Amino acid sequence: MSTSSPATIEDVARIAQVSIATVSRAIHTPEKVANSTRLKVNQAIAITGYTTNAMARSLRLGRSNMILVVAPDIGDPNFSNILVGLENEARAHGYGILIGHTQNDPQRGLEYLKFLNSNQAAGLILFTGILPFGHQSMTARLPPSVGVFEPVYNGGIPYVGVDDIEGARKAVDLLIAEGHRKIAFIGDSRTRLAYSRRRQGYDAGLDAAGVPAGERIILEGDGTIESGRLALEQLFMRDTLPSAFMCVNDQTAIGVMIGLGARGYDIPTDFSVTGFDDVPQASFMTPALTTIRQPRTAIGKSAMALLFELLSDSEPTDTEILLRPDLIVRNSVSAPSRRFQKR
Amino acid sequence: MSTSSPATIEDVARIAQVSIATVSRAIHTPEKVANSTRLKVNQAIAITGYTTNAMARSLRLGRSNMILVVAPDIGDPNFSNILVGLENEARAHGYGILIGHTQNDPQRGLEYLKFLNSNQAAGLILFTGILPFGHQSMTARLPPSVGVFEPVYNGGIPYVGVDDIEGARKAVDLLIAEGHRKIAFIGDSRTRLAYSRRRQGYDAGLDAAGVPAGERIILEGDGTIESGRLALEQLFMRDTLPSAFMCVNDQTAIGVMIGLGARGYDIPTDFSVTGFDDVPQASFMTPALTTIRQPRTAIGKSAMALLFELLSDSEPTDTEILLRPDLIVRNSVSAPSRRFQKR
DNA sequence: ACGATCCATGTAAAGGTTTACATCATGGGA
DNA sequence: TCCCATGATGTAAACCTTTACATGGATCGT
Secondary structure (H helix, E strand, C coil): CCCCCCCCHHHHHHHHCCCHHHHHHHHHCHHHCCHHHHHHHHHHHHHHCCCCCHHHHHHHHCCCCEEEEEECCCCCHHHHHHHHHHHHHHHHCCCEEEEEECCCCHHHHHHHHHHHHCCCCCEEEECCCCCCCHHHHCCCCCCCEEEECCCCCCCCCCEEEECHHHHHHHHHHHHHHHCCCCEEEECCCCCCHHHHHHHHHHHHHHHHHCCCHHHCEEECCCCCHHHHHHHHHHHHCCCCCCCEEEECCHHHHHHHHHHHHHCCCCCCCCCEEECCECCHHHHHCCCCCEEEECCHHHHHHHHHHHHHHHHHCCCCCCCEEEECCEEECCCCCCCCCHHHHCC | CCCCCCCCHHHHHHHHCCCHHHHHHHHHCHHHCCHHHHHHHHHHHHHHCCCCCHHHHHHHHCCCCEEEEEECCCCCHHHHHHHHHHHHHHHHCCCEEEEEECCCCHHHHHHHHHHHHCCCCCEEEECCCCCCCHHHHCCCCCCCEEEECCCCCCCCCCEEEECHHHHHHHHHHHHHHCCCCCEEEECCCCCCHHHHHHHHHHHHHHHHCCCCHHHCEEECCCCCHHHHHHHHHHHHCCCCCCCEEEECCHHHHHHHHHHHHHCCCCCCCCCEEECCECCHHHHHCCCCCEEEECCHHHHHHHHHHHHHHHHHCCCCCCCEEEECCEEECCCCCCCCCHHHHCC
């Protein structure tokens, strides 16, 4: 029984002495089957070790039990914990997750579109902030989909993320409370909506503290470690230095810390730094980085839950789910240094 | 044409004015089809936007185009980069990867076994070092499979990993070259084969350096940060201290560094520390951790390549592929301190 | 010029499931 | 007692492919 080819519904039917239709019903709609029959069927299933052939089932139903998850970079440390939430929730519904990885290459995106077109996935989770299917993005017929972190630019797709404005606000408020007023914002505020919202949080915080717009220092950067470092170099060529750096994400913050360290400054004595995301490295920096935590596992879980809602009702209850970001206070923030204060 | 239900092979056949068999042949075995016909078919495919229904194809072929990847913890930072290699290689073969996550719970393992039994995966990649299917592990009929990092304990399955003995040897040799003789080995050497091989590398290195077995210090630990810290505490209750800590993995090393830091020691002035794996955090520690790098993306790529070999030939060329681990020299190792030398 | 061979194509079965519809038995109401 | 509703089960079609086998035409060798 562990040899030979796998048992089919027909084997079960023969042993239970019923028709295959009855077997199918006993499995999927047990209430439509007499108790005694159901018992026989269950026994037969146990004997044969039968499991439904998912291929056949999907073919008949016209819908698979897979969810495709597409991210620009699955090597991203931010990604793996989300995956945990996604996987757990999917599996609780009897679905599997299929993962894909575009590296921002539309060509690769198109290959996933083929997956979708060939009915291999019942739903789609997108990390890209944009439909990654190149020029076909507009015309593509997509299964129920949800975005993670950001709304999907060209898709009109519900999403799950964190309240970036509130998160950023928590970071500025901490800096303000410590006495900072010259706070630089470092990071991309254009390409990604999440980032521009963090910028909004920054502005809102400084507005509330009465710091005029003219005194704010904004530096662009694409969210990489390198960009943090570069932005810092630019800053040191100006005549005004901030007392604190509020970075759009942890990578940027790490770049800033490295740059500051290389110049011989001490954090937080000389400068305070905050990040956003709470990537795994954040707590291992010296000093440990004060940052805003994304509840990653929860985000994954709720994105998948939202997707299943879409899959059953066609009416989603929410079109945007924002989770609460938490301020994680570590050691990279203190009161501003006198040294640079008077500048 | 982007509305309505997706085109089937029959739609293509009708437009191209040929039979569905010819269409199928034009796609999969073009050499068996006349040039002119192939052209007509290709045009019809372009017009309809036809893509093969993977469900139907898999059903007919009795084999899907998915590879199941099962890891104990997909949130592990070691995991994501491997995933990149796995995914790229799989996709190059037209396969998708399905990921699963057991958390060492045999119950969850069993659910993946169902996936397998229902023909949803043509192959299996295992990270567990053990078949994760509980009591059914022995009798389960598995598709072609390959292990990553370690041979699969109860499976007789080929695997791809790193040469742990050689890697460990590189670490000890570095410490020896710096002048250390009292080198503690910290970490689990029993449950995981990879770990016990690292231990072998340690022993081989000390043998070569003529350090008698009696002078070696071995501490158990399960490979977590906490275990590194604990082992260190135990050590400080003894009367003999090593001058260097060779840790079975980076997590353990991080635990040791934290513990040493808490006791006010400086690394590498007072003690040297090495790790193994080169997890992302390693380079962000202060001091940055000297460790052995696992070529993760390459491991993933070659594991998947090996799997495809199994899938085509039934004779695998190799049953064990060991990649070369590199020594990554950072700042956690220096010559031994005088301070503890004379003890 | 004829039979053998080969090549391109078509016909139809098979793969395992779900489900609309048909069938049949049972029990209740009149 | 008869009819009808109800509930349990069976029959068969459909989902979309791939491919063994059949067919028919053309080509080649003698």
